[in-house]
Amino acid sequence: MVKLTGYRKIKTAIFISGTGSNLKSLIKFSKTKKSPISINLIISNNFKAKGLKLGKINKIRKKVFNFKKQHKIENQILFILKKNKINMICLAGFMKILSKNFITRFKGKILNIHPSLLPKYKGLNTHQRVLENNEKYSGCTVHFVNSKLDSGKIILQKKVKISKNETKHSLAKKILVQEHKLYPRAILKTFNL
Numbered sequence: 001m002v003k004l005t006g007y008r009k010i011k012t013a014i015f016i017s018g019t020g021s022n023l024k025s026l027i028k029f030s031k032t033k034k035s036p037i038s039i040n041l042i043i044s045n046n047f048k049a050k051g052l053k054l055g056k057i058n059k060i061r062k063k064v065f066n067f068k069k070q071h072k073i074e075n076q077i078l079f080i081l082k083k084n085k086i087n088m089i090c091l092a093g094f095m096k097i098l099s100k101n102f103i104t105r106f107k108g109k110i111l112n113i114h115p116s117l118l119p120k121y122k123g124l125n126t127h128q129r130v131l132e133n134n135e136k137y138s139g140c141t142v143h144f145v146n147s148k149l150d151s152g153k154i155i156l157q158k159k160v161k162i163s164k165n166e167t168k169h170s171l172a173k174k175i176l177v178q179e180h181k182l183y184p185r186a187i188l189k190t191f192n193l
């Protein structure tokens with residue numbers, strides 16, 4: 001668990017792979033007085049990730065890595081995190097699975113958001129699988145990251161009702177709106193705020 005020291009905000013890195021709408025909501029949150037975190041670094045595995053633009057707009061340092069040689073890259077990332085005094089990581093639509101070694105180095109300090117009501121529907125294509133199984137509800141989960149995919153301790157969840165003519169796109173959109181609210185709330189909870 002990350003501890004708050006005095007009034008200084010916890011330096012946080014956000015890992016993204018795509019649009020970065022969760023990154024956007026986290027940046028907004030980090031600028032509020034009540035936020036225990038500041039966002040100091042954006043890491044991506046995708047040079048074309050739309051979300052990287054948010055780095056420039058908000059003057060946040062960003063680094064992009066080709067994850068082909070993941071072991072080597074993770075060591076480089078660990079070095080950069082240390083150099084920037086990063087003490088917390090939020091995965092936000094980050095599509096790579098971090099190694100056990102990496103996770104151990106940041107034990108209890110990595111959060112992830114997943115678009116399902118975990119432990120149901122871990123992994124990819126969640127919305128499609130949820131609809132195929134005729135579920136009545138889906139939702140999103142913020143959890144701590146451990147070495148098993150989408151399996152760490154759950155911090156918060158939000159349930160949404162599936163409509164009659166729901167498609168995977170409409171469901172993704174509906175859940176994303178909730179994700180943007182849930183992630184900041186989960187961060188506050190992590191700090192007992």
Ligand code: GRF
Nearest residue numbers: 019020021022093113114115
């Ligand atoms: C979100 O639904 C997140 O839960 C999932 O990927 C999506 C990323 O969206 N892991 P964005 O890049 O934050 O807009």
